[in-house]
Amino acid sequence: MTPEQLRDLVRTAVGAAVERGTLAVAVPDDLVLERPKNPEHGDYATNVAMRLAKPAGRPPREVAEAVAAELRALEGVDRVDVAGPGFLNITLAKDALGRLAVRAVTEGEAYGRTETLAGQRLNLEFVSANPTGPVHIGGTRWAAVGDALGRLLTASGAEVSREYYFNDAGAQIDRFARSLQAAALGRPVPEEGYAGDYIGEIAAQVVALEPGVLELPADEQQERFRVRGVELMFAEIKRSLAGFGVAFDTYFSEKTLHDSGALEKAIARLRAQGHVYDADGAVWLRTTDFADDKDRVLVKGDGEPTYFAADCAYYLDKRERGFDKVVIMLGADHTGYVGRYKALVAAMGDDPQANLEILIGQLVNLVRNGEPVRMSKRAGTVVTLEDLVEAIGADAARYALARASVDQQIDLDLDAWTRQTNDNPVFYVQYAHARIASLLRNAADLGLAATLDPPSPADVDTAALAHQREGDLLRAIGEFPRVVASAAELRAPHRVARYLEELAGTYHRFYDVCRVLPRGDEEATPLTTARLWLCAATAVVLRNGLGLLGVTAPERM
Incomplete structure (x- = not known):
């Protein structure tokens, strides 16, 4: 007998007491069962009688005796004792407890699965690292936690779609393309560009795959490095994640939002709902109406849409695909992003409490021989997913990163996680x-x-x-x-x-x-x-x- 089955028995006992007229209360849905620290006090204990005493207008011990009398008559219950102010200490029949072993073995892979979240259709977005470099340690934590969460939600009956949103448009992609271009031409890293051995490796691959690319005019050359470079970098990201046991149902391109007119569609919808205004040559979303600290720009004065405009379009796209709730996992540096995202959801006419959930993860610090590990052999400035797997293995990495609450910073000792x-x-x-x-x-x-x-x-x-x-x-x-x-x-x-x-x-x-x-x-x-x-x-x-x-x-x- 599982604890949930015992909860059902306790509800049945309360219901039987109500039917007999012994108690006049509503049968509670939420019952607390605990395992007593002293095994002599039974297998489980519940405070249900103390909770029902006030609505029943009776002393807690009288309520406890009424429930205990009904429980003692139910199959699978060996003994029920009333203790203290009205606790019920329940001892299961030996066979009822022992049958848990039979149930677990016969159910096999299905044991532990429930339908507690049945009917929920969730879009779970995690990692979403920009295709400008390998997955760093922060993204690796979200890979481990996000994949585990997806498995848990599915095991609890929810319909879950795992999604990776990659920013293949905007200024950071231009800097990435210029960095590849400079590496291929033997030039220094451009201002605010990307460094690391991987840049030279991908630049060399682009040159090999695009014969004559170095003879093209500068603008065309940069475009080829952008398109092919993002393609190669994202393929490497996918390969790293697959080696870590993480796969996604959908890889969503930011660029498609720009190319398909989704940004204009989202802005038009927000404008029609009265939340968009024009000022100083820019287009704004009045997020302060929804508790944000300031209004947000959707389109800059030069006509370029902002990242926030893409976020609006992306959220609308998810909801139009039929998801009840959008769950987004973000890094510690995105804490200030929560308020504006809740505001855009409210501006869309949705309820941020019901339709949105944002999880913020904290930092991961790596330690070896008592010293911080800061540098990657390949990425230069960050520790990557592959660095961590090489150091301690995929199993240890996934377990270590999922073992701590997401709001807790991790100090991960590489030496400890390799010991047998x-x-x-x-x-x-x-x-x-x-x-x-x-x-x-x-x-x-x-x-x-x-x-x-x-x-x-x-x-x-x-x-x-x-x-x-x-x-x-x-x-x-x-x-x-x-x-x-x-x-x-x-x-x-x-x-x-x-x-x-x-x-x-x-x-x-x-x-x-x-x-x-x-x-x-x-x-x-x-x-x-x-x-x-x-x-x-x-x-x-x-x-x-x-x-x-x-x-x-x-x-x-």
């Missing part, structure tokens, strides 16, 4: 999975593989799982669907990582005191079978949880 010791969190979790895989292989060698594939899972005597460490592990397994749902709802993949570390520790403590396989000439018993199912269930949860973070679950280490 228990103080390396990803190793600790992966080792637990590999340890179980080894145990299950040993079980197969002893001829016990069939115990995990009986004629019917109902034949497994899960009531035999009566040891305290077995109960701890079963309750931890039962928490997984709730952890996944809350991590998705709160946009917090780090909750999955921390849960997995706790689960791995709970498994290791179980394994240390509960012998699973028979020794010597001992015969396998129903307890042997039940413990094998418990181990296999733990492996399912570890595998599914790591999968949500985009991290592998090795069977050998």
